[in-house]
Amino acid sequence: MDRIPILKLGGALIVTIQVDMHDRLALALEEDLTAMIARTGARGVLIEISALEIVDSFIGRMLVSIAAVSRVLDAETVVAGMRPAVAITLVELGLELTGIKTALNVERGMALIQARLSKDEEDGYGGDRDRHEG
Amino acid sequence: MTMDGTEVLKRTVTEDEAAILGDWTGALRESGSLQSGRIREAELQTQAKAVLAQFRDALAAGGLDADGEGYASLRETLADISRSRAIQGFTPTDTANFVFSLKEPVFEALRRTSAADASALAAGVWAGGKVLDRLGLHTMEVFLASREDVIGRQGQEIAELSTPVVRLWDGILALPLIGTLDSARTGVVMENLLQAIVDEEAEIAIIDITGVPTVDTLVAQHLLKTVAAARLMGADCIVSGIRPQIAQTMVHLGVELNVVSKATLADAFAVALRRTGRKVVRQQAAVAEERR
Structure with a gap:
């Protein structure tokens, strides 16, 4: 079964969804991502969906649940690059993804995560974990 | 009886075409559709002439069945006229009158040709009234449809115009x-x-x-x-x-x-x-x- 690769960049994890999401793939992604956050101690998750053309209520719910799980593990989820048609569909389905940050593209999404990371650093969190990793 | 009426009407329109056309354009001129200035007299006359000629042919080909094959070209002509009137801003009355004002000249002509035979006259008048009413209604239908089109298009344009980013x-x-x-x-x-x-x-x-x-x-x-x-x-x-x-x-x-x-x-x-x-x-x- 193919899986969606998860990239680690500093304190953030990046996922780009390039294929049509089917339900099993979505569930596998949620599992992998949760494990990866726990292992690396990432503080931000960027999900890039500019190639995603079709969404259903399941995929929408999955995005919400990934965000919820990430929040429990103290990582912030940013969804970047959503297409207009996808946004309209999700709103019509009543899934407004409250609690998830959104960004127009990867660059802005990373800026959001970077802001969170540097704030954490100022507050004195997160530095330890990074050292363990290194 | 009906057959008779059709025959009488057909013969009258064919024989008396010039007189009917004269009376009809006269009636059209008096009815005031020219006064609004939306259409020129020459144009009105051309339209009247074309419609009358096609009416004569249609009577010969299709009898009284105004919805049939024989009337296809006449209906098309009337539809064109009606559509252009709708766009030019004529009132529904003006447009309907274009066809209905043909009644009087036709009935006059029937009276001239069949004055001696009362039953033929009555049959002819009945036939003429029936077919002209049908054609008049057809004109109205097209007129309304064109107006609906115009309104629909305008609605669409407004919707497009009013949502700029x-x-x-x-x-x-x-x-x-x-x-x-x-x-x-x-x-x-x-x-x-x-x-x-x-x-x-x-x-x-x-x-x-x-x-x-x-x-x-x-x-x-x-x-x-x-x-x-x-x-x-x-x-x-x-x-x-x-x-x-x-x-x-x-x-x-x-x-x-x-x-x-x-x-x-x-x-x-x-x-x-x-x-x-x-x-x-x-x-x-x-x-x-x-x-x-």
């Missing part, structure tokens, strides 16, 4: 809404806005509802949907231009817009500038400050 500054868009928001328009507005957000890489969109006459629960719901969709794309929305009365009505109705809202577009723009790290300053004040 304007770029106020780098990354700041404004969407001035004019007119009531219904589901169909909300769809267009949403698509336009979201596409503009992608094209302009906008961070903030200002939805200005100064031109929206009333905000009820439905309109508010449509607005919220648009705001939610824009948020999913990563852009923030500010709603501006809520008039005092509308604000009152909304509160009384219990409608809540859980978005940032500002009284005027200028206020919203100022917020947008501040959020994107910009500021508008008066030049002279700045100079004065520098001097100090």
Whole structure:
């Protein structure tokens, strides 16, 4: 079964969804991502969906649940690059993804995560974990 | 009996065509459709002549069946005339009268040719009345259909015209809404806005509802949907231009817009500038400050 690769960049994890999401793939992604956050101690998750053309209520719910799980593990989820048609569909389905940050593209999404990371650093969190990793 | 009437009518129209045409154009001239100045006399005469000639042929080919094959070309001609009248702004009465005013000349002609035979005259008049009524109604139908077309097209144009997305500054868009928001328009507005957000890489969109006459629960719901969709794309929305009365009505109705809202577009723009790290300053004040 193919899986969606998860990239680690500093304190953030990046996922780009390039294929049509089917339900099993979505569930596998949620599992992998949760494990990866726990292992690396990432503080931000960027999900890039500019190639995603079709969404259903399941995929929408999955995005919400990934965000919820990430929040429990103290990582912030940013969804970047959503297409207009996808946004309209999700709103019509009543899934407004409250609690998830959104960004127009990867660059802005990373800026959001970077802001969170540097704030954490100022507050004195997160530095330890990074050292363990290194 | 009916067959007789058709025969009488056919013979009369064929034999007396010139006289009927003369009377008819006379009647048309008197009826006042020329006085409005929308159509020239020569044009009216050409139309009358063409219609009468085709009426004669149609009678020969299709009898009294005005919906049949024989009348196809006459119906087409009448439809063209009717359509052009609808666009030129003629009243329905003017348009219907074009056909109905043919009745009198035809009946006159019938009287001239069949005055001696009362039953033939009655049959001819009945046949003529029947077929001309049918043609007149056909004209009206086409007239109304063309008007509907015009209205529909205008509605579409208004919908398209009234949802522009304007770029106020780098990354700041404004969407001035004019007119009531219904589901169909909300769809267009949403698509336009979201596409503009992608094209302009906008961070903030200002939805200005100064031109929206009333905000009820439905309109508010449509607005919220648009705001939610824009948020999913990563852009923030500010709603501006809520008039005092509308604000009152909304509160009384219990409608809540859980978005940032500002009284005027200028206020919203100022917020947008501040959020994107910009500021508008008066030049002279700045100079004065520098001097100090």
